[in-house]
C-alpha cells in the first residue's frame with residue numbers, strides 16, 4: 527500500500543486570525559503528517575453518467591485508494607494518450623508534486639487554481655504559462671493573476687523531468703491538468719480518469735483573463751453567467767468552488783466584505799460574527815493587503831467538504847463563496863447543503879466537473895504545439 531502525504535496546518539493555528547503572512551509566499555507554520563488518508567469514494571454513484579473505468583496508464587501511486595472516476599465525452603482527448611509515447615508521464619508529475627508539496631504544502635492549492643485560470647481563458651491550452659514576449663502579453667499580468675498565481679516554477683520542474691524522459695511529447699496543458707488532479711489526490715480528495723492529449727497554444731490573452739475569471743466579489747448571477755460562458759452549469763459552479771477547501775486568499779480579495787460591502791460602510795451581514803472579528807484582525811481597513819487567510823479555516827490543507835459546512839455557518843471567506851448559499855438564484859443553495867451533508871457526493875461531482883472544465887477549448891490534433899519550455903512558444 528503506497529502512502530500519501532497529507533499536510534495540515536497545526537490545529538492550534540486554525541482560524542482566520544491564526545494564519546497570516548505579509549506576502550504571497552507562505553510564512554505559516556504547517557505540520558506534515560505522512561498518512562494513508564485517502565477516503566474511498568462511495569461505491570454507489572448518486573449522480574448519473576459516472577462509471578468505473580480504468581486509467582489508461584500507470585497510476586498506482588496511491589496503491590488502490592479511490593476508484594478513479596471516468597471521464598467520457600472529452601472531444602478528442604483520452605486517458606491513454608501517453609500510454610505508448612510516455613507511459614511514465616503521470617508518475618513523473620506525481621513525484622515532482624510530492625517533493626514540491628512537502629517543501630510548500632500550499633502548493634497543492636496553487637496548482638489546482640493554475641489549471642482553472644488556464645482553462646477559463648481561451649481553453650485549457652497552457653496560455654497562462656507564457657511569459658511576455660514580442661507577440662505575447664502574458665496572462666500573468668492580468669488582474670486576477672498578478673501577485674497571486676503561484677506554482678510556475680513547479681510546472682517548470684515537471685516539464686524539465688518530462689523533457690528528459692520523453693522529449694517534446696507531453697504538453698504543458700496536460701501537465702497542468704495532471705498537476706491539478708495529483709494535487710487534489712495528495713490533499714485527500716478524489717481522483718478521476720483524466721482525458722489527455724491537449725496541445726499548447728501559441729498565443730495568450732491578457733484581456734480574456736481580465737474578462738473571464740470571476741472576481742471574488744461576484745454576485746451569484748455573475749458567477750453563473752461566467753461559468754455558462756465556458757459551457758459549465760450551476761452544478762459545476764458549486765462543486766468546483768469546493769476547490770476552495772484548500773489554499774489561501776489575500777486580504778485584498780475579501781476586504782470589501784469587512785468594511786464596505788454595499789457602499790454603506792457596513793460589513794457583509796451574512797458573515798458569522800466571530801469569523802468576521804477574526805478576519806478583521808488579519809485584514810485591517812488600511813494596509814495588510816497581502817496578508818493571507820485560509821479559504822477553509824477549519825482544514826485549510828485537507829481536501830474535504832468542510833468548505834460547504836463553513837458556508838452554511840456564514841464562514842465563507844469570499845463573497846463568491848458565501849453567495850452560493852445566500853444568493854437565492856437557481857439551485858446553488860440546495861447544492862451547497864447537499865455537498866455539506868455528503869462528502870462522497872461532493873467528491874464525485876468535483877471529479878466530474880474537473881473533467882468538464884479540463885475539456886474546455888482543448889487544442890487537439892494539428893492545432894497548437896507541444897512546447898519545449900512552458901514559458902515560451904517553440
Ligand code: HEM
Nearest residue numbers: 635636639642674740741742766769773774775776779846
Ligand atoms: C467561482 C469563482 C471563483 C472565484 C471568484 C475565485 C476566486 C479566488 C480568489 C480571489 C482567490 C485568492 C487569490 C489571492 O489571494 O490572490 C482564490 C484562490 C483559490 N482558488 Fe478560486 N475562485 C473561483 C473558483 C475556483 C475554482 C473553480 C477553483 C478550482 C477548481 C479554484 C481554486 C482555488 C484555490 C485552490 C485557491 C487557493 C490558491 C492558493 O492558495 O495559492 N477557485 N480563488
